Amino acid sequence: MFKVEKRYRVGNVTCQSCVALIEKILKSTNGIEEARVNLATEELVVKFDEKVIKEDEVKNKIVPLGYSLDEIKDLKTVTFIIKGLHCQSCVGTVEKIVSGMKGIESIAVNLATEKATVSYDSTIVKLSEIFHMIGKFGYTGERITEEVVDRRAEEKKLELKKEFNEFLVAIIFGAIIFYISMGSMIGLPVPNVIHYDVNPLLFAMVQLILSIPVVYVGRDFYISGFKKLKSKAPSMDSLIALGTGAAFVYSIYGTFKIYEGDIQFVHNLYYESGVVIIALISLGKYLENVSKGKTSEAIKKLMGLQSKRANLFRDGKVVTVDIEEVEVGDVLLIKPGESIPTDGVVVDGISSVDEAMLTGESIPVKKIEGSKVYGATINGTGSLKVKVTETGENTTLSRIIRLVENAQGSKAPIARMADIISSYFVPIVIGIAIISSLIWYIVGSLGLVSLNATPSVFALTILISVLVIACPCSLGLATPTAIMVGTGRGAELGILIKSGEALEKTCKVDTVVFDKTGTITVGKPTVTNILSNRLEENVLLKVVGSLEQNSEHPLADAVIREVNLRKLDMFSVRSFNSITGEGVTGTLEDTPVGDVEVIVGNKKIMDRYSINIDEHIKEGEELFDQGKTVIYIAAKDTYLGMIAIADKVRESSKSVIEELKNIGIDVIMLTGDNERTAKAIAKEVGVTRVIAEVSPEQKYSQIKKLQIAGKKVAMVGDGINDSPALTQADIGIAVGGGADIALESADIVLMSKNIKDVPKAIELSRATMKNIKQNLFWAFIYNGLGIPVAAGILYPFTGHLLNPMIAGAAMAMSSVSVVSNALRLKWFK
Structure with missing residues (x-):
């Protein structure tokens, strides 16, 4: 047991x-x-x-x-929808009750997306138990399925429509009540039958009756608010329910007193404040939800790119089928101008494909036989036959959507401050409201301060104003909305940021370390110079290519590519031998001068076979100084020439490094290549600090040394042999694309396979964090100044109180302003 x-x-x-x-x-x-x-x-x-x-x-x-x-825990990570979230206090409540359950590893609730991501030990606790627990506090959890997402989207539309209709009801009835109660005071004509001087009871009763539809419209505030109060987890709804509820209850009491003949209460009715507050908050909630819907437009846009149909070759014919019928191995016909339905490889045809929606690159990419293509990209003017390699959730687009959704659902460390404050916020506000109203009631009753109303009415005004203005929504929306818009905009630009934490850390980076091969350079060595001493250039290349076709060295690949490009035939080879760190040897058969023994490699192999190349060394050294690798060629004991091979520098590398320096970033090049070549490349692109001849493990150590020295380091690599360094760095940036987008070792993936997006990623991070800080500043200022003013701190000096209706309007618009500010990131360039 x-x-x-x-x-x-x-x-x-x-x-x-x-x-x-x-x-x-x-x-x-x-x-x-x-x-x-x-x-x-x-x-x-x-x-x-x-x-x-x-x-x-x-x-x-x-x-x-x-x-x-x-x-080692058998953890499951599940993201689910939560209904009933209204403010950051709701977020704090859900996180607190769920994290307190046995078997829960972590939980993050996102107010903007209304989703929770929970990691839990499935042997200890079940998801149904989590749903049951949050249900006790008035929230509903639902698994995310395609059906639920579609239904939730439809529900959101209906909710928006309902919210707008409820606002119309509240504002119409509220305007009528406001006119009846305040009209005569500001010189507007009010019928005698409902004038407070002529018929005070009917004046009060009409307002009571007209308030009922508004209270019904705001019923969710009361149901949710009092339920959460009962559960000892008060929320924004609790503040509104208490504030407007107090106004209505006091007004009903006043109506009863008028009925008994005490007509003095005709001046102490709060029906108009209660209904106008509900109307304004309903408007604010509607505008907030409209704005929140826009924060996820990037995801919607990506989802909208997914093809629904495909042209499939079946039994020698082309048939149009639903995308769900397409399987790996099928061959599709992609007509000019069509969206490519899924990932695959071109098996026939030539065309250019617009990949801007995935990479942010506006220039179409040429596709020939063997080229990879990705779902949702747009075919140009040619027809293509494409063999399917990935379908459904495994396609590049689906994985991008998943990455962006995960990032948008994650929390940045800066959000923890808002979480901590919000967890205490509502109970403290309720306490401030009660204490401040009691203090004013006491000092007013004792005659210590001259009030502009009876002590009970003055105290009630204080209570309602504090409760209504103190909404923690803006605090809760400050971070997640900015992260949603920022990561979404990044995805549109081909910059995949995997989490809120990565987004925040990137803005602190002060040092960027570049791997050389595949990042600063193209990563594909090519033949740049052929210097022949005795043979024609093509003949020398053919000699070297014949031998190198047996080698697996990257430099051999460069020679073979050049041979194929020039469409040269090769000689047969026997007695092939590879000498590690030096070169290769072998005998070419059936050459015009018979069988010939050939030696190809560096100076060491030439010395090994006593071949004198002293008079050509200077020529080779000059090529080395240009960042090129030189291989010498000899037959028997005769020097034949040299071939220079180089990994070409990306066209954008120099401007990118200059741009990074301009925004205050130190740039370092880290490479396993020899120091001479590395320094030549570094000089060409403007890098002043080079760390060369290091293994992947040593790259990791070099990153650690920089961090120990106090640097915030971003490592940029191709995500293959750079994995240890990418993981160790504060931010790992993979120049990937395609199948590389899910690289575990990288925090950010650049889909364009180009480092020009590195400064863009840093600038996007800085812009997003600036936006978050602006949001948090205004949220704190709003509550920091609003609550004391509502509590009457200025009354002794000005003789004025904050009208509860103005408090309601301010509260309603605070959240809208925060979300609107976050939406500015959509225009980041």
């Missing part, structure tokens, strides 16, 4: 003796039934009796020996 089995990741296990030691110690411990260590996976499985020994005691047997133990 008390026996449990736990799995741990064991650190510092180096050999089988470590395994034997751990197993021996644990097996000899009372209460532990079984202990198994797997050296290959570095995993420990322990079965023990919780009644005899606790988990901490198990760990204490191993950790003092120098091993580390981290529990």
